Amino acid sequence: MQPLIYLDNNATTRPAPEVIEAMMPYFTESWGNPSSMHAFGGNVARPVAQARESVAAFLGAERPEEILFEGCATEADNHAIFGVTSAWGQPGTIITSRVEHPAVLGPCLRLKEQGHNVIEIGVNAEGLFDLEAYAAALEATPGPKLVSVMWANNETGVIFPIQRIAELGKAAGATVHTDAVQAAGKLPIDLRSVPVDLLTIAGHKMHAPKGIGVLYVRRGTRMKPFVLGGHQERGRRGGTENVPYIIGMAKACELASTALTDGSEKQIAQLRDKLEAGLLATCPDSRVNGCRTNRVPNTLNISFEYIEGESVLYHLSDRGICASSGSACAAGSLEPSHVIRAMGVPFTAVHGSIRFSLSRYTTEAEIDSTLRHVPEVVAEMRALSPFVKH
Amino acid sequence: MWDYTDQVMDHFRHPRNVGVIDNPDGKATVGSLACGDALTFMFKLGEDGKIAEAKFQTFGCASAVASSSALTEMVIGKTLEEAEKITNREIAAYLGGLPDQKMHCSVMGKEALEAAIHNYRTGEESVVQVHEEIVCTCFGVSREEIERITRENNLHSVEEVTNFCKAGGGCGMCRDRIQEIVDEINHSAAAAAAPAPATKKMTVLQKIKLIEQTLEEQVRPVLRKDGGDVELIDVEGDVVRIAFRGMCAGCRSAAITRDNLIATALHEFVDPAITVVME
Numbered sequence: 001m002q003p004l005i006y007l008d009n010n011a012t013t014r015p016a017p018e019v020i021e022a023m024m025p026y027f028t029e030s031w032g033n034p035s036s037m038h039a040f041g042g043n044v045a046r047p048v049a050q051a052r053e054s055v056a057a058f059l060g061a062e063r064p065e066e067i068l069f070e071g072c073a074t075e076a077d078n079h080a081i082f083g084v085t086s087a088w089g090q091p092g093t094i095i096t097s098r099v100e101h102p103a104v105l106g107p108c109l110r111l112k113e114q115g116h117n118v119i120e121i122g123v124n125a126e127g128l129f130d131l132e133a134y135a136a137a138l139e140a141t142p143g144p145k146l147v148s149v150m151w152a153n154n155e156t157g158v159i160f161p162i163q164r165i166a167e168l169g170k171a172a173g174a175t176v177h178t179d180a181v182q183a184a185g186k187l188p189i190d191l192r193s194v195p196v197d198l199l200t201i202a203g204h205k206m207h208a209p210k211g212i213g214v215l216y217v218r219r220g221t222r223m224k225p226f227v228l229g230g231h232q233e234r235g236r237r238g239g240t241e242n243v244p245y246i247i248g249m250a251k252a253c254e255l256a257s258t259a260l261t262d263g264s265e266k267q268i269a270q271l272r273d274k275l276e277a278g279l280l281a282t283c284p285d286s287r288v289n290g291c292r293t294n295r296v297p298n299t300l301n302i303s304f305e306y307i308e309g310e311s312v313l314y315h316l317s318d319r320g321i322c323a324s325s326g327s328a329c330a331a332g333s334l335e336p337s338h339v340i341r342a343m344g345v346p347f348t349a350v351h352g353s354i355r356f357s358l359s360r361y362t363t364e365a366e367i368d369s370t371l372r373h374v375p376e377v378v379a380e381m382r383a384l385s386p387f388v389k390h
Numbered sequence: 391m392w393d394y395t396d397q398v399m400d401h402f403r404h405p406r407n408v409g410v411i412d413n414p415d416g417k418a419t420v421g422s423l424a425c426g427d428a429l430t431f432m433f434k435l436g437e438d439g440k441i442a443e444a445k446f447q448t449f450g451c452a453s454a455v456a457s458s459s460a461l462t463e464m465v466i467g468k469t470l471e472e473a474e475k476i477t478n479r480e481i482a483a484y485l486g487g488l489p490d491q492k493m494h495c496s497v498m499g500k501e502a503l504e505a506a507i508h509n510y511r512t513g514e515e516s517v518v519q520v521h522e523e524i525v526c527t528c529f530g531v532s533r534e535e536i537e538r539i540t541r542e543n544n545l546h547s548v549e550e551v552t553n554f555c556k557a558g559g560g561c562g563m564c565r566d567r568i569q570e571i572v573d574e575i576n577h578s579a580a581a582a583a584a585p586a587p588a589t590k591k592m593t594v595l596q597k598i599k600l601i602e603q604t605l606e607e608q609v610r611p612v613l614r615k616d617g618g619d620v621e622l623i624d625v626e627g628d629v630v631r632i633a634f635r636g637m638c639a640g641c642r643s644a645a646i647t648r649d650n651l652i653a654t655a656l657h658e659f660v661d662p663a664i665t666v667v668m669e
Contacts, residue, residue: 306423306449307449308426308427308449308450308451308454310451310452311402311450311451311452311455314391314402314452317391318403336426347423347424348423351423351426351449383408384405384408384447384448384449384455385447385448385449386419386428386429386430386447386448386449387423387428387449
């Protein structure tokens with residue numbers, strides 16, 4: 001069997017062996033309920049409390065009780081948006097961006113149906129956030145306001161100026177949420193200097209398993225619980241704590257902190273840049289989507305003109321390479337990626353956009369192998385295309 | 391990943407008859423870069439009048455490539471009259487089936503074949519008539535095409551139409567229009583299949599009771615929300631006299647309410663011949 005080259009880390013990541021190791025005792029030995037009034041269960045409460053402290057430290061949160069463990073990042077995004085807006089008791093305004101993840105766009109659509117005012121801020125051709133339009137929207141809307149803008153984009157890796165977005169939002173009296181799922185572990189996050197009220201991260205995008213998300217809620221943020229029916233998470237999210245995954249999440253945060261300081265993340269950027277330069281040099285009519293100087297270090301979104309993404313992915317898969325596409329067919333819908341379209345990418349390139357996303361487990365040999373295979377696939381697909389002048 | 395059959399993956403990995411023919415007898419391109427899939431199909435006839443050679447070039451997903459490749463294999467050796475009879479379902483069946491959302495790939499093959507034959511017979515580039523009503527502007531799908539696909543594949547919902555020809559899968563503005571077209575076709579099919587039910591003869595008393603019941607169940611709940619009410623004054627044959635009460639009386643939109651709400655309800659639940667007169 002050919003080796004697997006996994007370059008789809010914005011979709012999900014390999015669970016770190018250290019994370020799995022840390023989790024195992026909570027499946028096999030310490031499987032009690034932390035709320036129990038006996039030592040067997042109660043003893044599990046302490047590691048959960050320590051895990052909360054680790055996650056708080058990773059994010060630069062002031063207190064551990066600002067950390068809520070949830071089922072996934074989509075739940076955390078839903079909790080943030082519905083929790084804040086339902087505490088208003090009146091219609092208000094939600095300001096978001098046109099390139100958000102569906103976990104944010106979905107709840108915003110529901111709120112619009114319920115009579116709230118939803119404003120989507122656009123991006124420019126490089127995928128950069130339109131701060132001017134955002135400031136104008138803040139100024140033009142009276143009444144309660146929620147801002148929900150992502151920290152880094154999942155498809156292009158483009159980083160939004162979240163510090164400035166939060167400062168402007170707070171100055172206008174808004175509650176500010178950011179979906180930081182694609183930023184966590186790739187960029188330093190310090191909530192002491194970034195004044196957001198709410199922040200979402202996902203375990204499985206940073207080498208913990210699927211099934212755990214975190215919602216940071218700054219002390220004093222007015223919001224209602226989203227999952228009702230339990231005293232857990234101080235009544236803000238009912239449901240027995242998912243102990244092994246909470247322990248795994250904390251371990252993943254510790255490992256990510258180390259990787260951000262020991263140079264691992266720099267190495268990812270070097271490999272990404274090598275892949276990018278190599279593909280641009282060997283595949284004619286290709287273009288990078290998204291601002292190249294303001295991106296998370298692991299992401300490359302590249303369009304190969306005149307060919308279609310799904311076909312490219314299937315051929316790469318046959319060669320053991322895992323990537324992703326903003327192409328309509330690959331997404332199971334008929335419309336190509338809303339992110340790529342919001343950037344005004346020319347229609348010749350929209351359907352052929354491919355996303356490569358690396359991790360600290362990616363090796364140079366894997367990048368070299370990818371650089372040999374991709375140009376072959378692109379040439380093969382172009383030989384089939386009616387739009388290439390042969 | 392899609393649940394593609396082994397045949398689809400085989401035709402995708404090893405497409406047959408890729409390329410172009412010098413001086414083809416018939417040639418057509420359907421789809422476009424903007425739509426996300428496109429197929430150029432061409433053929434050459436042998437001296438026996440059968441398709442001797444067929445070639446294609448495709449821009450699109452794995453099932454689009456596989457459908458195009460299958461099409462070329464299916465038509466070679468057939469006369470144009472035989473080839474013309476190939477349906478999109480047969481192209482899908484040749485590949486062991488396609489996922490529902492990918493049926494439009496087989497339709498693209500069928501359309502390219504038709505257009506290429508049309509090109510051979512008339513010399514015209516395209517079969518799309520300019521006077522056709524374009525229903526889906528995102529993917530350029532005409533009313534005639536939607537009607538044909540609905541009939542041939544016995545479709546009932548907008549989702550199914552989208553799976554087969556992509557219409558309605560873009561901005562979604564045309565989805566209501568597509569539903570109308572699908573409903574029309576299904577209604578006329580049902581009407582042709584079953585004889586019209588015999589009209590029930592009602593006594594005047596039964597009719598008045600039914601009208602009163604319909605007003606109570608269908609009309610009053612809506613009017614009461616706005617503080618209004620309605621009273622049945624008289625029934626003479628098919629003429630039903632109604633008076634509005636409360637907030638509805640003298641309201642300028644009363645006539646519109648009467649037409650839309652009361653007449654629709656009485657037509658549906660009592661008798662289509664009823665005329666509503668307001669006191």
